[in-house]
Amino acid sequence: MRINPLLAKEFHQRMRTARAPIVITVYLLGMVVLTFFMLYENVQGQLYLVQPSKSQQVFVLLSLLQMTVVAFLTPAFSAGSVSGERERRTLTVLLTTPLSPFGVLLGKVLSSSALLVLLVVVTLPVYSLVFLFGGAVPQEVLAVLGFQLLTIVVIATICVLFSTIALRSTWSTVFSYGTVGMMMVVFGALGYGLKTLYQQNPIELFTLHWSQFFYALNPLYVEAALQGAVSAKPAIWLTFTEFYAVVILILLIPSLWRLRPQWFARLSVRPSGSEKQYQ
Amino acid sequence: MILTQNLCKKYGRMVAINEMNLSISTGTVFGLVGENGAGKTTALSMLSTLSMPTSGYAYINGYEVSRDPRSVRQSIGYMPDSFGVYDELTVMEYLRFFADCYRVDRRIVKRRAEELLERVNLTEKRHTYVNALSRGMQQRLEIARCLMHDPAVLILDEPASGLDPKSRLEMRGVLQNLRDMGKTILISSHILNELAEVADEVGILRKGSLVVIAAIQVMLQHSSAYRTIWIQGFAPHGVMKRLLSQDQHVLEVCEQPDGWEVLYAGTLAQQAELLQRLVQGGVVVSQFREQPTDIEQLFLRLSAVQEGTW
Secondary structure, rough: OOOOOHHHHHHHHHHOOOOOHHHHHHHHHHHHHHHHHHHHHHOOOOOOOOOOOHHHHHHHHHHHHHHHHHHHHHHHHHOOOOHHHHHHOHHHHHHOOOHHHHHHHHHHHHHHHOOOHHHHOHHHHHHHHHHHHHOOHHHHHHHHHHHHHHHHHHHHHHHHHHHHOOHHHHHHHOOOOOOOHHHHHHHHHHHHHHHHHHHHHHHHHHHHHHHHHHHOHHHHHHHHHHOOOOOOOOOOHHHHHHHHHHHHHHHHHHHHHHHHHHHHOOOOOOOOOHHHHHH | OOOEEEEEEOOOOEEEEEEEEEEOOOEEEEEEEEEOOOHHHHHHHHHHHOOOEEEEEEOOOOOOOOOOHHHHHEEEEEOOOOOOOOOEEHHHHHHHHHHHHOOOOHHHHHHHHHHHHHOOOOOOOOEEEHHHHHHHHHHHHHHHHHOOOOOEEEEEEEOOOOOOOOHHHHHHHHHHHHHHHOEEEEEEEEEEHOOOOOOOOEEEEEEEEEEEEEEHHHHHHHHOOEEEEEEEOOOOOOOOHHHHHHHEEEEEEEOOOOOEEEOOOOOOHHHHHHHHHHHOOOOOOOOEEEOOOOOHHHHHHEEEEEEEOO
């Protein structure tokens, strides 16, 4: 089996520079120092009275922090992936190879999320320190890790699709960060706002329903729910996955149009201008 | 090997390619010549599956470009007129990446890359980063890239554009080398002379229509058999035109504000006789000289003279 050539090329390109190991090392050191201080705060220099609930708080805080960091880092790697190829004028050649548009998109998604996946995986031993003090079980850590990886792939896919649709990297970056902002802040705020409304008027059940829906679209809330830190429906992550799968499918259509307008030639809708503008 | 039947491309009301009929047999190097905006790039982008014909058909290696684009892509090596490169790869990695895109057998990739680098004179640069190569070298690397999957057809859109004279010469050498490989090659250029040494046949594209197709040898013979003469002199009204039109070797007379441009098909001795007759006819000749012949212009003029449309 062959690895997607774009993934192999970009991972190779990215990992041979000093920047990638430096980013990973600095990030890891930051997480280690933070974890150490938080755990030290928990034990206060003594090991007779360890509070597992505080250890749980450390775990929740660390994972939420990591989720925020990776969510905002992902567009930096993926928002210019296809538009960058277009701007460098390498996309035309790529599209005359037998590599399909799906292959191009998949390669871009995997290559732009690869470093972030690595960042998340290398912090796993740091999380494991929490086990020493109780409060978290391995299944919880694995669930959090899995959800973080899922979020990275979701954000990377959305950003790559935006970079295919928008002809310029500037616009795709704006759309990508806008989307991450919606996911991380706006949906959370909407969920919180509607829940507050419900608490004031418990009769308005629809506000509770919509509050839960918006919370389910917020990665921080879903992650906290997976750790049992907040109350939520049992399969909240499933709502998250379904919603963003629909978003990705919707964005996929104009993306494919940009890459292979010929595929849509049988429809009465034809792209305006020359195909070369998109390629 | 390359066949087009009434191939058309329209952008709204604008006709970019109008009923192009072309047949290029295996192993032929075909030059597509036309000024900027004539439709060369549009024609090549349809043949390389980047854009879809509005009507008509195009076949590459037996595969129709609209119906079987995947097989067409596997059969062609396409070099666009303006292209970018992956700067952060070395020359060897660059070729290997494209070999992977074409699923070339890994066991032969290194050997083929070495062979092609030798062919395009880049062997010494195989471990150099692509961004450290000059424009001319990058263009030769692109040709090597086009050949990595050993395609039957090469489509090169202005491969020598933007190059300095030295790099143009090197590129011409590479193109002659490709010709020896027996590939079917379609090259576009806006300068016919550039293709004279590499192409077997040439087609002239004008405002989206293929106006002339001829063997390059025929074109070159025409360029030596016909010449443009510039005559400047003083003569009573109508005398010059009468004397010139009496000469059976004069194909065309074009009166300019300060002289006459004559398309002439005679020998040098006959040309001297023409001068003599003009002087004897009372024309005070101040200039009588042969102008450098642009083969493309000449050919277009001859076709127009034949059709009576010039």
